[in-house]
Amino acid sequence: xxxxxxxxxxxxxxxxxxxxxxxxIDTGSxxxxxxAIRAHNKVVMRSFTQLIRTMRNEGVLPQELRxxxxxxxxxxxxxxx
Numbered sequence: 001x002x003x004x005x006x007x008x009x010x011x012x013x014x015x016x017x018x019x020x021x022x023x024x025i026d027t028g029s030x031x032x033x034x035x036a037i038r039a040h041n042k043v044v045m046r047s048f049t050q051l052i053r054t055m056r057n058e059g060v061l062p063q064e065l066r067x068x069x070x071x072x073x074x075x076x077x078x079x080x081x
Contacts, residue, residue, distance in 0.1 A: 006036035017042055020049045029056070 009025070012018045017039055024035040030052045038045040059066065 004037050004040070006033060007039040008036070012039050014042060017045055020045055 007021075009018055009021050012021055021032070021035050021039055024030055024032040030048060035045065035049075038048055055066070056063075061069070
């Protein structure tokens, strides 16, 4: 099983990435634990951060419906492993 470490904000030396991680910690979105994993790769972290911000700020669905859709998708896949 793969073991991917979480990076603590003190371990993230790129100022932009550190800010993304700190924003996730402060707001809870996107999940700080996921951002701490994505912090291993700036391209990945930037892509997810920009996607989440775009969906939140420019999305056509209300927040409550987006969360309902996210939960439904997460539980509809069934057992994957």
